[in-house]
Amino acid sequence: MKRIVYSNVTKFISFLLLNILVMTTLAITLYGGNITYKLNNIGEILSTKTYLESQDFRDMFIQNISNANYFIEVKKALEVAGEYNGNKEVSLSEFISDESNISLFGLEAKYKLQDLVDWGQEGVETATLYEVLEERMSTDNKLSTNNKLSTKFDVFIKAMGAVTDAVVVTPEEENSDDSIEIMLLSMQSLGFKLSREDLNKEVIREKYSAIDIDTILMSCLERNDFSEIEKSSYELQEAIETIRDKYDFYKRYETYFNGLDSTNFKIYIKDYKGDTILNNCIDENTDYRTYFDSKTGIIYNALNKEFTFINFVNEDINLDTFKVADEVNYIYAVGVDTNYPHRDVFFEANETFYNTRNSIIASIVSSLIIFFCFVYLVTVCGRSAKDDEIHLNSFDKMKTEVSAGFMIAIGIVFLLIMMSVYNNFSSDLTIVVGLGIETALFTFAFLSLVRRIKAGVLWKNSIVYSLLHWLVIFIKYRKATTKTIVLYLGFLAVTLVVLGIGINSRSYMIMMLWFSFSAVVGFFLLREAVARQTILNGIKEISNGDLEYKIDTINLSGSNEILADAINNIGEGLHNAVDASVRNERLKTDLITNVSHDIKTPLTSIINYVDLIKRENIENEKIRGYIEILDNKSQRLKNLTEDLVEASKISSGNIKLEMTKINFVELVNQTEGEFSEKLENKNLQIIRKLPEEPIFILADGRRMWRVIENLYNNVTKYAMKNTRVYVDVKADEDKVILSIKNISENPLNIDAEELTERFIRGDVSRSTEGSGLGLSIAKNLTTLQKGDFEIYLDGDLFRVTITFPRVYEQVDNM
Incomplete structure (x- = not known):
């Protein structure tokens, strides 16, 4: 289990899964429903089972009722006998909000409905009174091409233009080019009570005339009163914009509230006279109660103020919601077809609700998995199943500030991307992929910091630590470092001064002096390098074992001489x-x-x-x-x-060794024969594999006998009873190998090399006979006779191998 948890494959899968889920969560957030709707209604979405139970459905339902009530009001304002009539005469006062302070023009003026609608759609323009009068009198006093204004107004303007032309002005006025003053004098000469301030008042550019009183300007001229001209213009502009908005609303909802079966929102209103006020769902042959029984909605009886809720979850409805203007006794039936056969706002809202709900649940699950993956990666990063050490990669060995800066930079980019998504700058798939890449890089950098913390190198591997470390060294060895820094700074200062003087004066002598000075510095640096190398050579000789070696200090001086004397000592x-x-x-x-x-x-x-x-x-x-x-x-x-x-x-x-030619196979056989009784006592079965032909080695017979005897003696003492002992002798052209293998009776909780040390025994309890010198003597005697001695332990398996060079010819005693 530990191997699986700490394996690189598991770590990589978790890292990959984390980044894929981050991209998936972002994609779900972007495309799985409206983001703003999610943020504002996440609690309600998760706690509400169906869309019909949601506050969003209730709000949209009430909003549609309010729109229907307003549509009824607009219908009454724009229709005649149930049809829109552009020739309908409408009073300006009906569309002015401040009814308590209406100008005379606002109270008296009536327009054709279509004129005001067209005016609103074309746009209302304003200008000063002077600019309006000037425009009317321009172009050689010709009348405007706009034929919507009355002839009466144009005739007046033409007459006033003639008067303006006849006005006598002084040379100073003519030179001042004060056209407003000329206009003012012209108007005053005709008897109008008009001031310069009146000419600067903001008035509407009138494109259409009222039915009875022509225009605002004409009304003011006839009354010779310009005090309310600015207010009347504002009232006219407000009325035009109000009628335009009502007309637009009327056209937008005309089919929605009047067309049969055009929307999922169903409404039926009729008064007790039997006249239908509003109907978009029922034909003449259908009873409204039967029809609305299959919908989700409300039936309101205005006569007795009684509500009937049909499959409607939220019954907290305000009575004012169902008030219809100018109506007292009526039936108000409204509902929603929850099969949503039409793709309207209710259809879209229902889809958005469930898509958003599913995306939120998916995002929560995904976020939990991301969290667990992240916790897992933080826990296992740097560890392996082989040991409990923290392992660092190449990136972890970078300076801490460098990797931290990398992580911060990625974090800033990540934040910018999230801001871009939040502000709806872009919702392209590239943002999802880009964020996935940013997450991968950020996670990689963060896990690197975690590994550093676990390994305890976060501080030690930082640039700040290195600087402080060198500062401590400088302070500790300030005698040497100060001298070196002072010399270096001195050399640098002299170099800069000499070069500066030489370049400015172009003096070859100064340049030669600088090169000479540099040569002297180079000589001392070379002498220092030679001195250091001499000391290094001496250290190398002493470390190689020549303890009597002495470093020659004749050519050394200063700190190098002191160092050499210390090394000699x-x-x-x-x-x-x-x-x-x-x-x-x-x-x-x-x-x-x-x-x-x-x-x-x-x-x-x-x-x-x-x-x-x-x-x-x-x-x-x-x-x-x-x-x-x-x-x-x-x-x-x-x-x-x-x-x-x-x-x-x-x-x-x-x-003293007496090296002779020995038949190694015969020596092994003789030794085994000597120990046959002891082997039988422990019921040890010898499985031998010896060559049939003689195999010769060069060794001391008595010492070699001692070696083999110690090996067999070790078997009889420490081998497990009733087991097999394998004795193999192999030979090739160059060497002869003896291998003895057995199963130890006691656990071998010791290194193989320690068994060949003196007074070391495999039987720690010392319950068997032995001095602990047998294997040590065997190894040392083997080595003295130019052989190799090796012990191998694997659990309770004990194997000893000795190797000697093979000889063929007769060798004299040595």
């Missing part, structure tokens, strides 16, 4: 320490040898006397048992003494 100290160690080792070896010899003399006597006692006819079984124990223990002590002597001779080098 270190070498001398190491030489003395090694000599002392060798002397101590020899003393230990001599002590072991002497003690062993001192023990060997009385031990020989004990063994001989025990042997003599054994030859006596002793009938007491108890005493015979004691004698047997004495014999075994004295023999064991004899073997231990011989091993100690042998080990001390080997370690001190005080051993």
Whole structure:
């Protein structure tokens, strides 16, 4: 399980899944319903089972009722006998909001409905009173081409233009080009009470005349009162825009509320006289109650103020919602066909609700999976199933600030993309893919920081840490560093000064001086490099074992000379320490040898006397048992003494080898024969594989016998009872290999190399006989005879292999 959790394949799959889900979540957010609707109604969407139960349905339902009520109001304003009539005369006061303060013109003016509609669609323009009068009198006093204005107005303007032409102006006025003043004088000469401020008032450019009183301007001229001309213009503009909006609303909803079966929203209103006020669903032969029983809606009886709810979930309805203007007793039936046969606003809203609901659920599930993937990656990043170490990749070894800057830059780009999506700058698929790439890079950089934190290198691998580290070194070694920095800065200053002077003065002498100075600096740098190399060579010689080597300090000076003397002293100290160690080792070896010899003399006597006692006819079984124990223990002590002597001779080098040609196969057979009884006692079965022909090696016969004897002795002591022991001898053209394999009786919780050290035993409990010197002696004797000795452990499997060069011809004794 651990291998699966920490495997690179699992990590890669989680990383890939995380990024795919991020792109999927964004795609769902963009295309799975309206984003604004999601953000504003996420709680309601998740808590509401059906669209009919949602607040959005209720709001849209009420809004359609309000639109229907307003449509009824507009119909009354625009229709005659149930049909739109452009020739209908409408009073301006009906469309002015401030009814309490209407101008005289607003109270009196009536227009043709179509004129006001056309005027509103063409657009209302305004100008100053002066500009309007000037435009009417322009082009040689010809009348305007707009024939919608009355002839009466144009005749007046023409007459006024003639008066304007006859006005006598002073040279100063003529030179000032004050056309407003000329207009003002002309109007005043005709008896109009008009001021310069009146001419600057903002008035409407009238394209159409009223029915009775012509235009605002004409009305003011006839009354000789311009005080309300600006207010009347504003009222006319407001009325035009109101009628235009009502006309547009009327045209937009004419089919929606009047056409039969044109929308999913159904409405039927009739008064108690039997006249239909509004109907978009029922023909003459259908009862409205039967029809609305299959819909989701409300029937309101205005006579007794009674509501009948049909499949309607939210019954919190305000009575004012169903008030119809100028009506008292009526039936108001309204509903929605929830089969949605028409693609209208209810159809779209229903689709949006369920698409949005599904996308929100999918986004939540996806976000949870993204979170768990992210937590998993943070937990396992840097770890493997092989060990508990934190492993860093090449990117992790970059400086912390560099990778952090990379992550911050990606975060900024990520934020810009999200802002672009939120502001609906673009919803193309490229944004989804781009965000996926940004997420992958961001996750990669973030996990790199996590690995650094786990490995404890987040701070140590930073640029700031490096700078502080070098600052500490500079302060710690300020004697050397200050000198170097001062010299370098001095050299740099001299170089810049000399170069500056030489370039400005173009003096070849100064340039030659600079090159000479640089040559001197180069010489000292080379001498420093040579001195350093001399010291490095000395360190190399001493590290290779030549402890008597001395660095020549004749050509050294300053800190280099001090360093060389210190290294020479270190070498001398190491030489003395090694000599002392060798002397101590020899003393230990001599002590072991002497003690062993001192023990060997009385031990020989004990063994001989025990042997003599054994030859006596002793009938007491108890005493015979004691004698047997004495014999075994004295023999064991004899073997231990011989091993100690042998080990001390080997370690001190005080051993003489008589190298002869030996039949290696025969030596193995003889040794096995010697141990046959001990092998049988432990029921160990020898599986041998020996060559039939003689195989010769060059070795000391007695020492080689000791090697093989120690290996078989090790088998008899430590091999598990009732198991097999494999003995193989192989030979090729160059070497002879002996391999002995057995199963250990005790667990081998030890390194193979340690088994060949002195006094180390595989039986940690020391419940078996042995000194712990057998394998050590065998290895050392093998090495002295130019052979190789190797031990291999695998669980309870023990295998020892010795290798010797093969010889063929007769070799003289050495």
